[in-house]
Amino acid sequence: xxxxxxxxxxxxxxxxxxxxxxxxxxxxxxxxxxxxxxxxxxxxxxxxxxxxxxxxxxxxxxxxxxxxxxxxxxxxxxxxxxxxxxxxxxxxxxxxxxxxxxxxxxxxxxxxxxxxxxxxxxxxxxxxxxxxxxxxxxxxxxxxxxxxxxxxxxxxxxxxxxxxxxxxxxxxxxxxxxxxxxxxxxxxxxxxxxxxxxxxxxxxxxxxxxxxxxxxxxxxxxxxxxxxxxxxxxxxxxxxxxxxxxxxxxxxxxxxxxxxxxxxxxxxxxxxxxxxxxxxxxxxxxxxxxxxxxxxxxxxxxxxxxxxxxxxxxxxxxxxxxxxxxxxxxxxxxxxxxxxxxxxxxxxxxxxxxxxxxxxxxxxxxxxxxxxxxxxxxxxxxxxxxxxxxxxxxxxxxxxxxxxxxxxxxxxxxxxxxxxxxxxxxxxxxxxxxxxxxxxxxxxxxxxxxxxxxxxxxxxxxxxxxxxxxxxxxxxxxxxxxxxxxxxxxxxxxxxxxxxxxxxxxxxxxxxxxxxxxxxxxxxxxxxxxxxxxxxxxxxxxxxxxxxxxxxxxxxxxxxxxxxxxxxxxxxxxxxxxxxxxxxxxxxxxxxxxxxxxxxxxxxxxxxxxxxxxxxxxxxxxxxxxxxxxxxxxxxxxxxxxxxx
Numbered sequence: 022x023x024x025x026x027x028x029x030x031x032x033x034x035x036x037x038x039x040x041x042x043x044x045x046x047x048x049x050x051x052x053x054x055x056x057x058x059x060x061x062x063x064x065x066x067x068x069x070x071x072x073x074x075x076x077x078x079x080x081x082x083x084x085x086x087x088x089x090x091x092x093x094x095x096x097x098x099x100x101x102x103x104x105x106x107x108x109x110x111x112x113x114x115x116x117x118x119x120x121x122x123x124x125x126x127x128x129x130x131x132x133x134x135x136x137x138x139x140x141x142x143x144x145x146x147x148x149x150x151x152x153x154x155x156x157x158x159x160x161x162x163x164x165x166x167x168x169x170x171x172x173x174x175x176x177x178x179x180x181x182x183x184x185x186x187x188x189x190x191x192x193x194x195x196x197x198x199x200x201x202x203x204x205x206x207x208x209x210x211x212x213x214x215x216x217x218x219x220x221x222x223x224x225x226x227x228x229x230x231x232x233x234x235x236x237x238x239x240x241x242x243x244x245x246x247x248x249x250x251x252x253x254x255x256x257x258x259x260x261x262x263x264x265x266x267x268x269x270x271x272x273x274x275x276x277x278x279x280x281x282x283x284x285x286x287x288x289x290x291x292x293x294x295x296x297x298x299x300x301x302x303x304x305x306x307x308x309x310x311x312x313x314x315x316x317x318x319x320x321x322x323x324x325x326x327x328x329x330x331x332x333x334x335x336x337x338x339x340x341x342x343x344x345x346x347x348x349x350x351x352x353x354x355x356x357x358x359x360x361x362x363x364x365x366x367x368x369x370x371x372x373x374x375x376x377x378x379x380x381x382x383x384x385x386x387x388x389x390x391x392x393x394x395x396x397x398x399x400x401x402x403x404x405x406x407x408x409x410x411x412x413x414x415x416x417x418x419x420x421x422x423x424x425x426x427x428x429x430x431x432x433x434x435x436x437x438x439x440x441x442x443x444x445x446x447x448x449x450x451x452x453x454x455x456x457x458x459x460x461x462x463x464x465x466x467x468x469x470x471x472x473x474x475x476x477x478x479x480x481x482x483x484x485x486x487x488x489x490x491x492x493x494x495x496x497x498x499x500x501x502x503x504x505x506x507x508x509x510x511x512x513x514x515x516x517x518x519x520x521x522x523x524x525x526x527x528x529x530x531x532x533x534x535x536x537x538x539x540x541x542x543x544x545x546x547x548x549x550x551x552x553x554x555x556x557x558x559x560x561x562x563x564x565x566x567x568x569x570x571x572x573x574x575x576x577x578x579x580x581x582x583x584x585x586x587x588x589x590x591x592x593x594x595x596x597x598x599x600x601x602x603x604x605x606x607x608x609x610x611x612x613x614x615x616x617x618x619x620x621x622x623x624x625x626x627x628x629x630x631x632x633x634x635x636x637x638x639x640x641x642x643x644x645x646x647x648x649x650x651x652x653x654x655x656x657x658x659x660x661x662x663x664x665x666x
Contacts, residue, residue, distance in 0.1 A: 022043050022044075022045060022073075023043065023044050023045070023046070023047055023048065023070065024041055024042070024043050024044075024070065024071050024072065024073050024074065024078070025041070025042055025043075025044060025048055025067045025068075025069065025070055025071060025081075026039035026040070026041060026067070026068045026069050026070075026071050027039055027040055027041070027042050027054060027056055027065040027066065027067055027068065027081075028065055028066045028067075028068050028098070028109055028112070028113040028116075029056065029058055029063060029065045029109065029110050029113060030063055030064040030065055030066075030110065030113040030114055030116070030117045031058055031061075031063045031110045031113075031114075032108075032110055032111055032114070033058065033059060033061075033110065034058060034108065034109060034110030035108045035110065036108065036109055036110075037102065037106075037108065037109055038109065039068050039109065040056075040058075040065075041071060041074055041078050042054070042056050042065075042078060042079055042080065042081045043078055043079070043080045043081065044080060044081040044084065046084060048067045048070075048081075048084065049067070049089055050067055050068060050069050050089065050092070050095065051066060051067065051089030051090040051091065051092060051095060052066070052067040052084060052085075052089055052090075053065075053066055053067075053084075053085040053087050053089075053090065053117065054066070054067060054081045054082070054083065054084050054085065055081070055082045055083040055084075055085065055120075056079070056081055056082055057079050057082055062082055062120075063120070064113075064117050064120055064121075065113070066090050066095070066113060066116060066117065068095060085121065085126065086126070087126070087232070087235065087236070088235055088236060088255075090116060090117075090235075090253055091253055091254070091255055093257065093287065093290055093291050094116055094251060094253060095116075096290055097251075097283070097286065097287050097290065098112055098113070098115065098116055100286055101115070101276055101278060101283065102276070104278075104282075104286075105275075105276040105277055105278045105660060105661075106276075106646065106649055106650070106660075107275040107276035107277075108275070111275050111276060112276055115248070115251045115276070116251055116253075118224075118227055118228050118231050119224055119228075121228055121232075122225070122228075124225075125225060125228045125229060125232065126232075128229060128232060132213075133239075134212070134213055134214045134237075134239045134241075135211075135212040135213065135214070137180075137181045137184055137185075137210050137211050137214070138210055138212075139177070139178075139181060139210055141209055141210075142174065142177065142209070142210065143174070143324075143325075145174065145178070146171065146322065146324055148170075148320055148321070148322050149171055149174060149175060149178075149320065149324065152164070152175060152318045152319075152320060153175060153178055153179075155316060155318055156175075156179065156294070156296075156316070156318060158294075159292050159293065159294050160294065160295075160315065160316065161285060161288060161294075161295040161296075161297070161310075161315050162294070162295065162296050162297070162315065162316050162317075162318050163265075163297050163299075163302055163306055163307060163310045163315065163316070163317045163318065164296050164297065164298040164299070164318045164320070165299065165300070165302050165307075165317055165318065165319045165320070165561070166298065166299075166300060166318075166319070166320030166321075167300050167320060167321055167322075167323075167530070167559065168300045168526075168527065168529075168530025168531070169323045169324060169325065169530060170300075170320035170321065170322060170323060170324055171320065171324030171325075172263070172298045172320065173203065173206055173263070174324060175296075175298075175320075176192060176261050176263070176296070176298070177206065177207060177210055179259055179261070179294065179296065180192070180207070180210075180211070180242055180259055180261075181210065181211075182259075183240065183258035183259040183294075184211070184214070184240040184242075186258060187240060187256060187258075188240055188256050188257060188258020188259065188293075189234075189237075189240045189241050189242070189243070189254035189255070189256055189257055189258060189259075190240075190241075190242050190243070190257075190258060190259035190260070190261070191243045191249055191250060191252055191254070191257065191259070191260050191261070192207070192242060192243070192244045192249075192261045192263065193244075193245065193246060193247060193249050193250065193260075193261060193262050193263060193270075193280065193284075194244070194245070194246055194263050194264070195246065195263070195264045195267035195269040195270060196246065196267075196269060197219045197220070197221050197245075197246050200217055200219055200244055200245055200246070201217075203244055203263065204217050204244045207242055207244060211242050214239070214240065214241050214242050215241075215242045215244060216230050216233050216234050216241050216242065216243045216244070216252075217230060217243075217244050217245060218230040218231065218234070218243055218244070218245040218248070218249050218252060219245045219246055219248065219249070220246075220248060231252070231253065234252045234253055234254050235253040235254075235255075237254070237255070238255070240254075240256065240258075241254060246269070247269070247270050247272060247280040250280060250283060250284055250287065257287070257291040257293050258291075258293050258294065259293055259294050259296070260284050260287065260288050260293050260294070260295045260296070261295075261296045261298060262280060262281060262284060262295075262296070262297050262298065263298050263299075264298070264299055265281060265297035265298055265299045265302065265303070265306065266299045266301050266302055266303040266306070266523055268520075268663045268664070271661075271662075271663045277659055277660060277661075279661050279663070281297060281306065282661070300526060300527060300530055301522060301523040301526045301527060301561065302561075303519070304519055304565060304568050304569060304572065304579065305578050305579040307565060308569060308579045309579055332529065332532055332538075332539030332540065332541055333538075333539065333540050333541065334529075334541045334543060334557055335354055335358075335540075335541070335542045335543070336543045336545065336548045336557070337352045337354055337355070337542060337543065337544045337545070337548075338545070338546075338548050339352075339385075339388075339505070339544050339545055339546045340385070340386065340387065340388055340546055347449065348445050348449060349445070350441070350442055350445055350504055351371075351445065351446065351449060351502065351504070352542065352544055354542050355502045355542040355544070356449060358500050358502070358540050358542055359449075359450065359453075359482065359500060359502070360450075361500075361540075362481075362499055362500040362540075363450065363453060363481060365499070366478075367497055367498070367499035367500065367537055368478075368480065368481060368482070368483065368497045368498045368499065368500070369481065369482045369483070369498070369499070369500040369501070369502065370482075370483045370485065370498055370500070370501050370502070370528070370531060370532070371442060371446065371482065371483065371484045371485075371502045371504060372485060372486070372501065372502065372503050372504065372528045373439055373442055373484070373485075373486060373504045373505065373508075382400065382402045382409060382420065382432065383432070383511065383546065384424035384426065384427065384429060384431060384432055385429075385431040385432075385546075386424060386427055386429035386431045387424060387426050387427040387429065388546040388547055389424050389425065389426040389427070390510075390511055391409050391418075391420075391421075393411035393416050393513075394416065395411065395416050399510070399511045399512065399513050399517070400416075400418070400513065401513050401623065402420060407419070407420050408420060410620060410621060411513065411620065415618055415619065415620040439457055439484050439485065439486060440457070442484050442504065443455055443457050443484050446482060446484060450481075450482065453481040453482050454479060454480050454481045454482070455480070455481065455482045455483075455484065456480045456482075456483055456484070457483075457484050457485065458483060458484070458485030458486070476497075478497055483498075497537070498531055498532055498537070499532060499537040499538060499539060499540060500532070500539075500540045500541075500542075501528065501529065501531065501532050501539070501540070501541040501542070502541075502542045502544070503525065503528060503541070503542070503543045503544060503545075504544055505544060505545065505546075506521075506525055506543050506544060506545040506553055507521065507545045507546055507547050507550060507553060509521045509524060510547070510550065510552065512664075512666065513623065513665075513666070514623075514664045514665050514666050515572065515575070515577040515578075515664070515665065516663065516664045518552045518568055518571075519568055520664075521552050521553070521556070522552050522555060522556045522561075522564050522568075525543075525553065525556035525557065526556045526559065526561075529541060529556070529557070529559075543557060551564075551567065552564065555567075576615070576638055577638075581615075581638040581639060581640060582638070582639050582640070582641070582642045582645055582661065583636065583637070583638060583645075583660075583661060583662055583665075584636075584637040584638075584639070584645040584648060584649070584658060584659070584660050584662075585634055585635075585636055585637075585658065585659040585662045585665055586603065586634060586635040586636075586637065586648075586652070586656055586657070586658050587622060587632055587633070587634045587656065587657045587658070587659075588600050588603070588632070588633050588634070588655070588656055589627070589630040589631070589632050589655075589657070590630060590631055590633075591630065591631070592631060593621075593631045595631075596630075596631040596632065596633040597619060597633055599633070599655075599656075600618065600619030600633040600634070600635055601619055603635060603653070603656065604616050604618070604619060604635055607635075607637065607648060610647075610651075612639075612644045612647060612648065613639065613640070613641065613644055614637050614638065614639040614644050614645070614648070615637070615638040615639070616635055616636070616637050617635070617636040617637075617638070618633075618634060618635045618636055619633050619634065619635050620633065620634060621633055621634075622634045623665075623666040624666075634665075636665055645660060646660075
């Protein structure tokens with residue numbers, strides 16, 4: 022009899038160590054097995070042999086006749102458990118899909134795959150050729166390419182080089198809804214080598230995709246969201262994060278990993294090329310690349326030749342009420358631009374940053390907004406107490422009845438959503454065909470239907486949120502209206518300015534891509550705000566330098582590691598007391614950390630519980646791991662959070 026450590030795939034297993042099982046067969050590391058856990062059969066992965074234990078153990082129920090899980094994935098999972106602590110049962114779920122059926126296991130192995138064919142692609146521009154010439158080493162690269170500069174074209178060339186060398190590639194997108202568009206581009210070159218894998222697939226479809234990548238003895242191209250990083254390809258040579266700045270690359274459930282960091286580790290142990298592609302790279306990624314002397318590859322020119330001048334940009338001051346006589350949301354210049362686009366048979370995108378639907382406090386007359394005097398972040402309105410609170414340092418103040426700057430009583434507390442915008446636009450343009458794109462209709466199939474309608478020209482006006490700002494190519498789109506460009510600036514978070522810059526720059530990139538002339542109308546209460554000025558000018562460097570200086574001044578990433586701790590209790594008093602108690606305990610340990618708060622969470626009340634949080638900053642990540650290891654059971658944590666909301 023042989024004895025083995027097994028990583029158990031089950032959310033019901035909360036331990037951090039593998040379990041021991043017996044098997045008469047000799048099982049290599051990485052063997053996929055079926056084992057009994059709490060009287061239920063679950064999947065597991067053999068992590069190695071062990072000696073016979075002194076206690077009675079259960080036998081392996083079944084050995085699946087499959088190739089072993091690649092060793093680099095086991096090494097990755099082991100590292101992940103130490104870097105982003107989580108139960109082993111949840112960690113193993115990243116490696117294996119749900120239980121296989123006998124039918125899926127009986128699938129024939131993949132057939133001989135076609136060789137890549139790049140003949141149907143447009144020739145590389147001189148700038149693209151130069152970029153490829155700078156990416157010859159197996160290294161990590163920040164690919165800073167303006168929208169429309171042909172980043173996908175470079176990904177395809179890099180993937181072709183990997184395949185030629187007998188290596189597979191993993192190409193990731195920030196949203197499931199974007200996988201089809203990207204997969205179509207790759208299928209033109211790689212055919213059946215392309216494997217799409219994401220959580221919205223039917224179980225049988227996802228299992229087949231996973232098995233195809235595991236069984237293939239030839240290089241494949243796996244395309245999907247962050248979970249695609251754990252695809253069981255046998256030989257990995259290229260990892261790409263497209264739109265690498267997006268917050269959706271952070272896993273919100275345990276293990277709460279940040280895809281970019283996990284990808285960097287995986288690239289290191291497999292000697293793969295790592296590409297972080299974005300028109301608006303994250304401040305942290307850009308800074309770390311500079312600090313480590315990693316190459317930053319720039320694409321500044323449109324890949325497609327166009328006969329148009331630069332996109333015409335008109336900035337509308339929301340404080341000028343005379344410009345909003347026909348609509349509270351759509352200014353007269355924007356109404357005129359939409360009318361012109363409709364007359365030309367072209368499409369219009371009306372963009373609303375819905376991250377700002379949370380309550381805010383600002384003056385409609387002069388544009389004043391309530392900000393913390395200590396942290397230089399916007400204050401949040403808490404209706405229960407009619408107070409303004411800082412979610413970083415706990416500063417609070419009474420809500421003013423009139424604007425403290427101009428004395429005007431026109432102080433507002435919330436913004437409109439996409440549904441209200443659609444209703445109003447339909448009133449203004451009753452003959453127009455209008456479609457709404459947001460998280461309410463972003464399921465993969467439904468999104469594909471809507472997107473196909475847009476591409477075919479059967480939609481005149483698109484109303485949407487961030488979803489439309491993420492890498493979509495809309496060939497008939499000529500006119501852009503950003504309804505409230507500065508909404509995300511009001512969020513009480515260190516990343517608010519970065520997110521605003523990224524969203525405005527990205528949505529501007531949907532027009533002026535060489536198909537039709539671009540016209541943009543930007544509505545804002547702060548037309549002179551530095552972030553908006555830089556975003557509209559496409560001046561990333563100026564924004565980056567200013568944002569970096571502020572992060573350093575107030576000690577935020579990349580100048581520290583962050584840990585967000587949250588208590589959920591039945592009352593405000595108990596939540597506040599728990600937060601204060603834990604703060605005292607952390608400070609008493611002597612850890613080299615800075616604890617800020619406690620303060621109510623951004624969503625203070627959730628599922629009938631009150632949430633209070635602490636923010637811990639440290640120069641060493643090890644100090645934060647110590648806190649997590651000794652955290653009371655009724656606390657939740659987020660290590661390396663993308664924001665503090």
